Structure formats: structure tokens, C-alpha cells
Amino acid sequence: MARDLSVKQQLELVVQLSKLDQKIDELYEEFGELPEQIEELHKAIEEQQKKIEQLSERQREVVGEKTDVHLKIQTLRDRQKELEDLLFQVKTNRQYDAIVKELEYIKQQREEEENRYATLAIQEHNINKQLEQEQEHLAEMKEELEALEKEYAELEGGLQNKIHRLENQRERLAKKLPRQLLSHYERIREYHDDAAVPLKRGSCSGCYSVVPPQTEVELRNYYRVFFCENCGRILYPEELQEKEPVDS
Ligand SMILES: [Zn+2]
Known part of the structure; x- marks a missing residue:
């Protein structure tokens, strides 16, 4: 059958074949970009989860430190109270001076620990705020991934049909050529x-x-x-x- 084709007919078939092949290429290309985007987003989500884990760990550390400092402050406060009560019971000037001296020391310590507590509280607040933002970002990324995967699934159905149809058409055309x-x-x-x-x-x-x-x-x-x-x-x-x- 192919032998009967004129040069013009052969060329007409070749032109059609070339156009079909290029259309099929385009469809595959269209299809090929999404998986890459999805994979990149998967990686980005993993990174984001790691970041959140690190932040959570830092949060736990700060909370633990805050509890320690809080206990220290309580101990210092109790000792201060004890010393203040003792002041009324002392018999000698020497005892009095010693207690006043220790009281000063305890008060100074307490002030330092309270400052530290305040700093830790601010740190905790900032970490919580950052964690909240990072969690929001993660949720957005997951939403985007879901959308891309949905798009991919829809495209897969449509594209594969189209590609299949064009490839059948191509096969029929190719058979006609010498x-x-x-x-x-x-x-x-x-x-x-x-x-x-x-x-x-x-x-x-x-x-x-x-x-x-x-x-x-x-x-x-x-x-x-x-x-x-x-x-x-x-x-x-x-x-x-x-x-x-x-x-x-
Ligand atoms: Zn050339």
C-alpha cells in the first residue's frame, strides 16, 4: 500500500506525523513538571517539620530552666523570710550583723534569679510565637501539597487519555508510511x-x-x-x- 503513495502524499503523512509527535511531546512535558514540584514540596515540608521539632525542643529547655529558676526563687524567698524572723530574736550585735549580711546576699541572689526568670519568660513567649508562625506555615505548605497532588491526579487522568488517543493515531499514521x-x-x-x-x-x-x-x-x-x-x-x-x- 505504501508503495502507491506519491512523494506529496508521503510528505503529507510525514508532516502529520511530526505534528502529532510534537503534540505528544508537549503533553508529556506538561505532565512532567508537577511531579518535580510535588517532590520539592515534600522535601520542604520535611525541613519545616525539622525546624518545628528543634523549636519545640528549645521550648522544652526554656520551660525546664524556668521551673528550676522558679524553685530557686522560692527557696531564696523562704530563706529570706527565715532570716527576717531571726532578726527579731537575735541576742548580740554580732549575730545581728551576720544575719543582715546574709539577708543582703539572699536579696541580691533573689533579684538576679528573678531577672533571669523574666528573661526566660520573654524567651518562652517569643519561641511560642515563632512556633505558632512556623506551624501555620507548615499547614499552608500541606494545603498546597494537597492541591498539587489533586491537580496531578486530575491531569493524570485527562492527559493519559489524550496521550493514548494521540499515540493510537500516530501508530495508524506510521503504518501508512514507507x-x-x-x-x-x-x-x-x-x-x-x-x-x-x-x-x-x-x-x-x-x-x-x-x-x-x-x-x-x-x-x-x-x-x-x-x-x-x-x-x-x-x-x-x-x-x-x-x-x-x-x-x-
Ligand atoms: Zn537543516
Whole structure:
């Protein structure tokens, strides 16, 4: 059957095949970006979870330290009370001086610990605030991931149908081509997505190299199938491009 095709008919088929192949490529490309985005987001979420874990650990440390300081303050406060009561019971000046001295020391200690407590309380507050923000951010990321995965699932269904349909169409087309021309076409496709290109203003529109005038005349008259001497692409007259592909 293929043997009966004229050069023009062969070229028409090649043009259709090339357009179909490029459309299939595009569909695969469209499909190919989402998985990458999803994977990146997965990684980012993991990082965010680590960050939150570290913050939580820091929070626990600060809370623990705060409890320790609180206990210290209580002990100091009790000792202060004890000493203040003792002041009324002392018998000698020497005892009195000693208690006053210790009281001063205890008060100073208590002040220091109270300052430390205040600092820790501020730290805890800041960490809590940051944790809240980071948790919100994590929730947003998870929402985004969910949306992307949904989009992917929807696209997968639609795209796979489209690709399947186009690939069937392609198979039918390919069968009509002379085997040699098809295998040549397939070889060019390994290097160029657009294996068949129109001749435009005397040049190959794939690599822009100029075609000899004699070749151009022969090509326009469908003398035979021509290949670009520079890039190897199949060349066809520009007029063929305007025809809409026929679904067979
Ligand atoms: Zn070329």
C-alpha cells in the first residue's frame, strides 16, 4: 500500500506525523513538571517539620530552666523570710550583723534569679510565637501539597487519555508510511523534536541553512523526499504546512 503513495502524499503523512509527535511531546512535558514540584514540596515540608521539632525542643529547655529558676526563687524567698524572723530574736550585735549580711546576699541572689526568670519568660513567649508562625506555615505548605497532588491526579487522568488517543493515531499514521522513510524519520527524531520542517525562503527552517536553488525547485515539484544536508531533517514545501492534519 505504501508503495502507491506519491512523494506529496508521503510528505503529507510525514508532516502529520511530526505534528502529532510534537503534540505528544508537549503533553508529556506538561505532565512532567508537577511531579518535580510535588517532590520539592515534600522535601520542604520535611525541613519545616525539622525546624518545628528543634523549636519545640528549645521550648522544652526554656520551660525546664524556668521551673528550676522558679524553685530557686522560692527557696531564696523562704530563706529570706527565715532570716527576717531571726532578726527579731537575735541576742548580740554580732549575730545581728551576720544575719543582715546574709539577708543582703539572699536579696541580691533573689533579684538576679528573678531577672533571669523574666528573661526566660520573654524567651518562652517569643519561641511560642515563632512556633505558632512556623506551624501555620507548615499547614499552608500541606494545603498546597494537597492541591498539587489533586491537580496531578486530575491531569493524570485527562492527559493519559489524550496521550493514548494521540499515540493510537500516530501508530495508524506510521503504518501508512514507507518503512524506509519512517525509520529515517525515527532516527532524526532522536536528535530533533521537529524531524520534518518546511523550507522557508530557500532555507531549512530547522537549522536555517540555505538549500541550493535547484533542490528548492525539485522539492517544490515533489521530485523526491529531500533531507537537509546540514541537520538531516526532512524538508517539505511550505504549502503543505497549511493543510490541517486529517484524522484517519
Ligand atoms: Zn537543516
